[in-house]
Amino acid sequence: MSVLLKNGLVVTSTGSAVADVFMDGETIKAVGSGLPMKADETVDASGKYILPGAIDPHTHIDMPFMGTTSSDDWKTGSIAAACGGTTCIIDFNLQGKGESLKDAVEKQKAKAAGKSVVDFSIHPGVTDARPDVIDEVKKAIHEYGTPSFKIFLFYDFRVDDYAMIRLLEETKTHGGLVQVHAESFDIIRRLNEQFAATGKLGPMQHARAHAILAEEQAIQRCAAAVELTGSRIYIVHLSSGQGLWKVREARDRGLHVYAETCPQYLTLTEERYDEPDWNGAKYVMSPPLRPRESQDEMWLGLRDGDVQTVGTDHCPFNFKGQKDMNGKADYKVIPNGAPGIETMLMLLHTEGVVKGRISLERMVDVLSTGTARMFGLANKGAIAPGKDADVVVFDPKRKFTITQKKLHMNVDYTPWEGWEMTGMPEIVYSRGKKVAEWSGDQVKFVGSAGAGKFVKRVPLAAY
Ligand code: URP
Ligand code: ZN
Ligand code: ZN
Numbered sequence: 001m002s003v004l005l006k007n008g009l010v011v012t013s014t015g016s017a018v019a020d021v022f023m024d025g026e027t028i029k030a031v032g033s034g035l036p037m038k039a040d041e042t043v044d045a046s047g048k049y050i051l052p053g054a055i056d057p058h059t060h061i062d063m064p065f066m067g068t069t070s071s072d073d074w075k076t077g078s079i080a081a082a083c084g085g086t087t088c089i090i091d092f093n094l095q096g097k098g099e100s101l102k103d104a105v106e107k108q109k110a111k112a113a114g115k116s117v118v119d120f121s122i123h124p125g126v127t128d129a130r131p132d133v134i135d136e137v138k139k140a141i142h143e144y145g146t147p148s149f150k151i152f153l154f155y156d157f158r159v160d161d162y163a164m165i166r167l168l169e170e171t172k173t174h175g176g177l178v179q180v181h182a183e184s185f186d187i188i189r190r191l192n193e194q195f196a197a198t199g200k201l202g203p204m205q206h207a208r209a210h211a212i213l214a215e216e217q218a219i220q221r222c223a224a225a226v227e228l229t230g231s232r233i234y235i236v237h238l239s240s241g242q243g244l245w246k247v248r249e250a251r252d253r254g255l256h257v258y259a260e261t262c263p264q265y266l267t268l269t270e271e272r273y274d275e276p277d278w279n280g281a282k283y284v285m286s287p288p289l290r291p292r293e294s295q296d297e298m299w300l301g302l303r304d305g306d307v308q309t310v311g312t313d314h315c316p317f318n319f320k321g322q323k324d325m326n327g328k329a330d331y332k333v334i335p336n337g338a339p340g341i342e343t344m345l346m347l348l349h350t351e352g353v354v355k356g357r358i359s360l361e362r363m364v365d366v367l368s369t370g371t372a373r374m375f376g377l378a379n380k381g382a383i384a385p386g387k388d389a390d391v392v393v394f395d396p397k398r399k400f401t402i403t404q405k406k407l408h409m410n411v412d413y414t415p416w417e418g419w420e421m422t423g424m425p426e427i428v429y430s431r432g433k434k435v436a437e438w439s440g441d442q443v444k445f446v447g448s449a450g451a452g453k454f455v456k457r458v459p460l461a462a463y
Pocket of ligand 1: 181
């Protein structure tokens, strides 16, 4: 099957031009104006953007967590991704105690197999940094095709700085990347104790306990570990302006400290925790939503390059039945996480590009091209000959009001209910096959379960 997209604005991370794109089978074969190829299907893309499919480097699909399991499985989660213009997902799977990294990768691959409608990869989450696990890092990079490793400095499965340092050493040697949930456990622990003593335990106290200081201090520790090892680190879900300043300070000193932020930190603020009827529980996530100033800083970070990627941290729990499963008396037992896998591209376009906070080209870089480069997805992330035909024909004028009823995630709310979007996917291709298209008043899924495959990623560039 071949497809010719005619006269769309082809957007790359470095520039845009009106051109045709010819896709044959699973691959982009040619990009240029007036391409002469005959195709099985020709699409008039004039007035539309031709974007590389977004890559979501931060999801928690079908993940056991805080006494429950995130509500999207690989079928519903990947369908939602496709309908939002995301054509590759890199999901986390945490190593259990005593398990190998291979176990963590294979378990999640097995869950995704036969279900995922778009391509996917896995970041093994290191929770048990035994010497044999440190030794396994080389194999994970060169054999398993998973060169990035997630660690947490918060939660029960956190690791200590020694483990972080050892992982940084190994990834430096073999071409990998350590990703960190950067919140200081001890600061949050002490604030939790203080709030418990006051008896104030509503959703807003979650944001107070997960103080900005906890993010700053953890990033400082990450930067010190990078300085010690000469390695590189990637801060996931950066939420605060002050945290960004720590990232920037480290980068200004020449340290390889990278950062990802999420649509929720770019668009929502901490006032949400005070919504009536315990609605604030919908936004209980770690790190929490921050004051408005942090949001502005995060857009500046994205624009100026100190933040290199956007991921969703998609970790959905139903408001009824999961968020409230342990009662409403204490924020500490509310499952942490929120849905977002479907709304990333539309929010970045509407809130970022349309509002003039980032350019179209920068949007493509932080959602696709830069993400592919960061995580070793050699065949993805750009509209260029030889790349996988993961392509979004995007209508920049299409209006859509976000409502959970018209989204595909298996969860009972969206944090952006009622938000007006400008710009939506018109057609989404995953390795040359149409997986989603605009129909009537929403995007509909037209692909097939199991068509997505595990992508082996390549080691990252040597130092
Ligand atoms: O609250 C969150 N972010 N839940 C998912 C797990 C994590 O910390 O990324
Ligand atoms: Zn996290
Ligand atoms: Zn996460």
